[in-house]
Amino acid sequence: MSAVKKLAGLSNSESFGRYSYLIDQLNKFAAECPDEIAFVSQKRSTSWKEFKAKVDLFLTSLKGYSHSRALLMLDGRSVDDLALLVASSAVLKQAILLSSFHNKERSIEILHQFNAHFILCIQNGRVQEMADNLEAESRTIGDEFIVGLLTSGTTGNPKCVQHDWERLALAVRTKERYRGRRWLMGYHITNFAGTQVFLQCFMNGGCMVLPSDSPPGASLDAEMITENDVDYLNCTATYARRLLLTMPPGVVGSLKHITLGGEIVDQSVIDSLKKKFPNAKISHIYASTELGSSIEVRDEREGFPLKLIDNVNLKIIDGELHLRPSGRAMIGYLDQADGHSTASFKLPVEGETSWVPTGDLIEVKDNRALFLGRKDLVVNVGGFKVNPFTVEAVIREIDGVHEVLITAQKSPIVGNLLKAVVVARPGRDTQDLKMQILNHCKKRLPYYSVPRLFELTEQLKYTTSNKIKR
Amino acid sequence: MEKWEVEKKVMKCIERVAQEQSIPLKQIKPSDRVVEDLGFQSLDVGTLTAFLEMEFKIDPFTAGIAVVTEIRTVQEVCDLYFRCVNGTTEGPKPDAGGNSSDERLQRRMRQKRAS
Numbered sequence: 001m002s003a004v005k006k007l008a009g010l011s012n013s014e015s016f017g018r019y020s021y022l023i024d025q026l027n028k029f030a031a032e033c034p035d036e037i038a039f040v041s042q043k044r045s046t047s048w049k050e051f052k053a054k055v056d057l058f059l060t061s062l063k064g065y066s067h068s069r070a071l072l073m074l075d076g077r078s079v080d081d082l083a084l085l086v087a088s089s090a091v092l093k094q095a096i097l098l099s100s101f102h103n104k105e106r107s108i109e110i111l112h113q114f115n116a117h118f119i120l121c122i123q124n125g126r127v128q129e130m131a132d133n134l135e136a137e138s139r140t141i142g143d144e145f146i147v148g149l150l151t152s153g154t155t156g157n158p159k160c161v162q163h164d165w166e167r168l169a170l171a172v173r174t175k176e177r178y179r180g181r182r183w184l185m186g187y188h189i190t191n192f193a194g195t196q197v198f199l200q201c202f203m204n205g206g207c208m209v210l211p212s213d214s215p216p217g218a219s220l221d222a223e224m225i226t227e228n229d230v231d232y233l234n235c236t237a238t239y240a241r242r243l244l245l246t247m248p249p250g251v252v253g254s255l256k257h258i259t260l261g262g263e264i265v266d267q268s269v270i271d272s273l274k275k276k277f278p279n280a281k282i283s284h285i286y287a288s289t290e291l292g293s294s295i296e297v298r299d300e301r302e303g304f305p306l307k308l309i310d311n312v313n314l315k316i317i318d319g320e321l322h323l324r325p326s327g328r329a330m331i332g333y334l335d336q337a338d339g340h341s342t343a344s345f346k347l348p349v350e351g352e353t354s355w356v357p358t359g360d361l362i363e364v365k366d367n368r369a370l371f372l373g374r375k376d377l378v379v380n381v382g383g384f385k386v387n388p389f390t391v392e393a394v395i396r397e398i399d400g401v402h403e404v405l406i407t408a409q410k411s412p413i414v415g416n417l418l419k420a421v422v423v424a425r426p427g428r429d430t431q432d433l434k435m436q437i438l439n440h441c442k443k444r445l446p447y448y449s450v451p452r453l454f455e456l457t458e459q460l461k462y463t464t465s466n467k468i469k470r
Numbered sequence: 471m472e473k474w475e476v477e478k479k480v481m482k483c484i485e486r487v488a489q490e491q492s493i494p495l496k497q498i499k500p501s502d503r504v505v506e507d508l509g510f511q512s513l514d515v516g517t518l519t520a521f522l523e524m525e526f527k528i529d530p531f532t533a534g535i536a537v538v539t540e541i542r543t544v545q546e547v548c549d550l551y552f553r554c555v556n557g558t559t560e561g562p563k564p565d566a567g568g569n570s571s572d573e574r575l576q577r578r579m580r581q582k583r584a585s
Binding site: 417447 | 490492512513515516517519520529531532538
């Protein structure tokens with residue numbers, strides 16, 4: 001039975017049992033194939049039976065926290081942390097997923113920001129309280145069962161997006177042929193995309209190969225892929241480019257399907273992946289933490305077919321993609337207007353017909369909708385609006401370029417000048433490459449979009465979501 | 471820094487912009503106007519300013535020492551950066567209005583010393 005069907009049949013009034021779905025799946029696989037491997041990390045492999053034992057232990061430990069709102073501090077490389085996540089789904093009323101790359105001080109700020117009771121983590125194989133919040137102790141939480149996902153919070157404080165396991169599992173496709181297949185997690189488990197990959201693998205009785213680093217950085221993942229015969233890889237385009245660089249020549253790898261998401265996917269990364277993994281299908285997904293997954297493109301071309309702009313679920317208004325929230329959208333943001341409020345959540349949109357602007361700019365070309373970039377990242381160069389993503393995509397067409405970031409440098413004369421920060425492929429003559437980039441851009445872009453300044457660097461900075469840090 | 475050194479660096483920056491942007495240059499004369507005679511467009515002037523900032527570690531326009539429209543010739547560019555790097559007032563005499571780039575530079579330097 002698919003995740004969707006089973007969850008749809010359950011009543012909202014059911015208590016914790018309603019959220020025993022992950023536990024039901026775990027029990028099923030632990031009974032049917034106890035010795036099959038459920039997780040592979042750099043350190044060791046864990047069978048379904050061993051994983052169930054961990055979850056059972058944590059279920060007992062979590063009982064005292066059942067009516068709490070807790071932050072779960074999770075490391076994407078740790079099987080114990082995934083066991084904590086599964087156990088929490090059945091016991092904990094409100095769990096907010098917190099990645100382990102937050103230091104203790106920042107974690108405590110977030111604890112107070114969302115008026116949560118505890119920060120829970122796993123230490124030495126046991127559930128531990130990393131911190132508590134006495135101010136929240138006397139307050140009761142709402143009736144909603146939630147899984148809270150924190151947005152990146154580029155403006156300072158993160159927002160907490162409220163989902164529940166039911167919603168998160170809506171996009172999962174369960175098929176018998178997925179049983180025992182191997183997924184490599186290119187996202188952190190605390191990201192929306194990470195939860196999706198985890199559920200897709202877990203619900204199908206697959207084997208999850210955990211990344212070598214946290215957040216996943218592709219540094220040793222090429223080895224993980226080849227050594228563990230990974231079938232499915234889900235990651236950002238940035239991660240994929242880094243993986244391509246670390247993949248030894250001649251190694252084809254076992255990958256059957258690569259799904260890109262989280263960032264604009266340009267044709268060059270699709271083509272490079274296709275060349276390296278000729279047996280793999282390449283698709284890309286358009287999704288957001290708030291609105292859930294919306295589009296999956298399987299034709300190995302950038303952008304998506306114009307026919308998907310149906311004015312029912314997707315619409316272009318003033319060049320910007322708008323979506324109508326579906327059942328996969330979040331329930332709402334955790335309300336921070338009153339940090340101590342017990343009425344925690346509010347809906348992001350009013351009425352069913354509201355269109356939600358995505359902030360993604362679209363250009364229609366040859367019956368194809370192409371992503372131009374983010375509305376809030378458009379740069380004014382001498383009175384012209386330039387989208388950095390468009391320039392980056394053109395520069396990536398050059399063979400000697402491994403990665404590129406376009407930044408804006410303030411100019412008293414023209415407002416901004418574009419600066420290309422470039423990572424060259426190993427062994428390239430960098431001076432020659434700079435002129436090559438310049439000439440290529442002059443041919444392909446209007447003069448104001450051609451970067452005027454260049455910086456060659458060995459590595460760009462990346463966010464914890466595996467995107468280029470802007 | 472000696473004046474000839476500043477001039478050499480300014481010329482190098484001008485030539486670099488011209489080369490990268492395929493702007494044909496003959497012998498550059500100090501009296502050449504950057505826009506009208508050398509054929510630089512506003513983006514080229516912006517690029518030149520960025521190169522000069524990298525070279526001399528100062529942007530006199532953002533710092534409020536000079537106004538873009540007052541610096542037109544190659545000589546004026548050289549004088550401006552010479553004054554900036556040396557913190558001197560040598561160069562063109564201030565105009566009657568008392569608000570020339572030179573005076574602004576002096577004020578700026580005084581403020582800097584005071585702070």
